[in-house]
Amino acid sequence: MAGLMLQGTGSDVGKSVLVAGLCRAFANRGLSVLPFKPQNMSNNAAVTPEGGEIGRAQALQALAARATPHTDMNPVLLKPQADRTSQLIVHGQVRGTLGAANFREARRPLLPEVMASYRRLAARCDLVVVEGAGSPAEINLRQGDIANMGFAREGGVPVVLVGDIDRGGVIAAIAGTRAVLEPEDATMIRGFLINKFRGDPALFADGYAGIERLSGWRGYGVVPWLPATVRLPSEDAVVLERGLGATPGRTLVACPILPRIANFDDLDPLRLEPEVDVAMIPPGTPIPADAALVILPGSKATLADMAFLREQGWDIDILAHRRQGGMVMGLCGGFQMLGRTIADPHGIEGPAGTVAGLGLLDVETELLPEKTVRPVRGRALEQDMQGYEIHLGTTRGPDADRPFARLDGGEADGALSADGRVIGTYCHGLFGSTGLRRALLEKIGARSAGRNHAAAVDAALDEIAMALERHLDVDGLLALAREGV
Template identity: 60%
Template sequence: MSRALMIQGTGSNVGKSLLVAGLARAARRRGLSVAPFKPQNMSNNAAVTADGGEIGRAQALQALAAGLVPRTDMNPVLLKPETDTGAQVVVQGRRLTTVRARDYAALKPQLMARVLESFARLRGAHDLVLVEGAGSPAEVNLRAGDIANMGFARAAEVPVILAGDIDRGGVIAQIVGTQAVIDPGDAAMVAGFLVNRFRGDPSLFDEGYRMIAERTGWRGFGVVPWFADAWRLPAEDALDIRTQARGTGLHVVCLCLSRMANFDDLDPLSQEPGVRLTMLRAGAALPGDADVVIMPGSKSTRGDLAHLRAQGWDVDLAAHVRRGGHVLGICGGFQMLGRRVSDPEGIEGPPGSDAGLGLLDVETVMTGDKRVTEAAAIHAATGTAFTGYEIHVGRTTGPDRARPFAHVDGAAEGAVAPSGRVAGSYLHGMFRDDRFRAAWLGGFGAASGTRYDAQVEATLDALADHLEAHLDVAGLIAVAR
């Protein structure tokens, strides 16, 4: 009979995603057919699925850990913030609507039905479903209509393991306090707890661990030491992508936009020994020694154009190009490089039109049709075949399209300036492809020394080993129902 277990956290970013990924790999190695599931995720870093939709990047990694192809049922509700108060709502892989935060609660009853529908399909196809919560069940002000944590757990009758993050401090209060504020019926769903991200000698926390068990009455499943190689796995949050220390190598600078989306292009570059990657935060000037500037995707192209100009990066970019530097714009970054970005229907915000950076002779018009697809491409400059994906709204036209960045199914894709030093493409994920990454770096005289996908697989195995060594994995699987 198919079983399920849910990992909830005492807060956001306590390591739930990696715990589920590691447990999925451990369960798979025990011969179980296991699938990941997150009822509701909020992220602009999405992955394209085999069934033509989109889900959170973390669920795609968990699917990889489970040996599965990502599917929309693994993350039936994806919220993609477009402004500080509103988000696009993607349901079972397709855009449903855009709502303000205060209006989202009214949607939840209909969304719960879709969540349970997706969960039932996964449960019917696998031995074990590992569910990841969102945020924390201690946010009791959001409990009414909840579909992400205890609301889902009780509706689907899935037992919960509560994870606390000791690296943040106060983990005893995190776990004991969660029990104190949640509804007794919700607390009854908790089958136990674990403590994550311990640095140093775990035995030093023996007394604290015992206190949590005594005060809550919950079973403890272990203390997980800090997993040092977590940075080698695809990041769900751009803040988790490492900026290399000063040194030699091709200096690649990524502009961290306020609504940066689908930045998985940066993970492989961050691990190349011949690359020095700088994730440039707001308020910092573009380094004068930058060789290549990458402008990533954005969930709000015009909004991020304004953000970019507020940092003075438009002036920095113009000077960088004058000095002979290179620029690569991906998706929204590609759109910003053109002469104008227009959104007459208000697809990504208030209707209107803004001047772009003018580094490519193209213009973009936002349209209601969203393109979500995997793609096999050939890089025009090197003739290298690679795979990637598209996930965007907008149509880009103009003279520089006559010099494509790549060809997809024989059709021109992207644009390159006459100088060859400024390029734009709608293709995400290109740097995951070892062949393309090597060819692209080779064009700048840099060598590639990383087999990225193989490294991710090895790190997932190491993560599973890590959890097996420090958690009662057999006990966790046994309490699933």
Template identity: 60%
Template sequence: MTKAIMLQGTGSDVGKTVLVAGLCRLAANRGLAVSPFKPQNMSNNAAVTADGGEIGRAQWLQSLAARVPPSVHMNPVLLKPQSETGSQVVVQGRVVGAARGRDYQALKPQLLGAVLQSFEQVSAGRDLVIVEGAGSPAEINLRAGDIANMGFARAAQVPVVLVGDIDRGGVIASLVGTHAVLDPDDRAMVSGYLINKFRGDVSLFDDGIAAIGRFTGWPCFGVVPWLKQAGRLPAEDSVALEKLASGQDAPLTIAVPLLPRIANFDDLDPLAAEPMVSLVYVRSGERLPADASLVILPGSKSTITDLEALRTEGWDRDLAQHIRRGGRIIGLCGGYQMLGRSIDDPDGIEGAPRRVEGLGLLEIDTVMAPEKVLRNSRARSLEHDVALEGYEIHLGRTSGTDCLRPMVEIDGRPDGAVSADGAVMGTYLHGLFASDAYRRSLLAGFGIEGGATDYRRSVDAALDGVADELARLLDPRWLDALLA
């Protein structure tokens, strides 16, 4: 029989994703057939699976940690926020529609069957499944019809380990408070807890552990410090971007406007890992830095809305000045669409039907179309003549005279566009910066030596590092029982 454990958080962004990834790699390194699973995820960072569906990129990372191919069943419900109140709903890899928050609460009970079916699929032939919750089970106002936390745990009879983030403060209250608000049957699913993101002398928290035990009766399975290796892993969602420093002092500055609906921003992680590059995320109210040599417009879940936000910030004027100073711009997916003359949404895919003016930096026009392109791709940079691997995940068809100068070839067909002077370019291909050869050639064009790091191998090594740390830090009795 397949064993399973579920990590739920006392809140969002407590570090569950990394802990699940680390435990998956630890189990895989010990010879177990292990798989990750997340019943419901909310993220605009998506990955394409081999069967042509989409899942959260966090589950893609966890599948890499488990050394198993990513599957749509690892994340059967994916919510992709399109506005402050509504999200696109993806079930078992396919878009089934959009829903506002209150409407989705009514829809959740109908999705439990698909979630349990996917859990059965993921569990088949596995020794262990490590499940990640979403948000917190303490959000008892959302408990009715829940499929993300205790609703799933109870339906699938999977024991729960709570994760508390001590770095944000109040971890004792968050754990004790969670115990207090859970109903008795939900509370009975909790087998213990982990403390995450600890700084300093762990023995100073001994009294804290004793206090939590007195109030809850739950055992502590370990106190995990800030894991250095975790910083080398792709971040799950844009919450992490808000906490990033604006960059480091380095010879080359690359600026990235932090769009409200930024998507698939882990495209940029390989550049952030370059020691000679200062990758600056430009927040609302800030100007694009005048010393930036390259600006990257990232992907977006709501291209037209993000284009309007870009203009509201005045970043369109900053981009025009950047070009006049001799700077370069690369647009990825939605960012590529923004660079053109117009974006037409006749079917109202992103809201009311409308046609808006683009930035006019590329001679292209985009028409939104209801059919979503989802595929993993092999490609080639035409500028640098190097091989690329990546994926496409977009709505819309783009055409225009600058498309006669494509940026890349994807599976033998031209994609993207380059301006006549070569200063502005864009593509629908995600993942091109992960190519060490492409990064090396790109940075060399700015007089910077880079691309020496095998980025994909460095991510794999970081997963091993996290696994080794967890093996050292967690309660060996609990860990040995889990991985037996």
């Protein structure tokens, strides 16, 4: 059973991309490799063929490994739906909610299920590449841990610690992690690597040697800043690129950043278009008046995000945009916000009640306990499309009688306004369908370059893998995985 785990000195040090890159590098060497993350916290989820949810990063890593995504690759997924509450997904299915008060106690019993998933994956392949969560230096979270050292020790998986030099203080971050870990945990770490280096690595030679001396761990290399990462889907909302206007001669698509924004990588294929600027609008900033299209994204807490949208005055901006002939599109939770009302009679998202939507579509939504999670195919805007659904509730009304899409099997999806300028859909990932993206852009006066988004992502993974082969001791990492602890 060969396994290798990357943990980080903190969040957003690049673990997800490095795991994806290593999966592709090992796959390019002819190895059967699979990704694994014991516990993830993200509202960016992917749907597996069997109808389960996993973190979007693990779906990307599966693509990198040239494997089919499976719920075993991310057995525990936490989806934040309030400041102190997260939906708990285990083996792809909803198992309830966790609050900050019972988080530590509730996760401890999940370790056997995590290990069962890991062992099933390991039995199917030559190598499992594991991604930790956050940092093992968060010793206040060590008791009951299943995401970092708790998993590594239970599975006997050697760890390589990732430090992000771009944020500064990487020497202290790695040496400090060594200092705060319990001896039994520290022995699981067999080395480190430096990520996101800009400039000449020779300038860091003394620092690299200093980390080896201070930590007692060997270095596996220095990874440069990888431009190809911008072509990969982002997992975390903290890395959302924010923009406020269009470049002259380009068409502006604006998307407000809601507190519980979900599956915002839906917009990634639009970023490939040379005639389009995608602006993620931060709180406190009006939606630009020159936007040709406003997209309301998915949400993990539709009612709360609807209230936030109004607090920001974005409802006024959107209604003005619509009066001026602009186009509006709602994806999943954003679709629900476009209707007349959103009802939560069972108190799924909080206190039971009903809130008013924007009223741009003559539909009403009722949130229901049963969750729809499935991949979908069909036709929309007279083009083939594919994507996936992850949502609670049903949406009905006169505008739903003009569906946006007709799914395979004849089922209707979404709704259209009478003039076709307001679109609602439950389908995520649809902009990856080249023909549909072209048809949508034509509606706002922009031409599509017709680029294949999936091919662009795949090429980026190959580029990253080649960079890791050049700058890391990949042979040494493979030997460490096979050696174990």
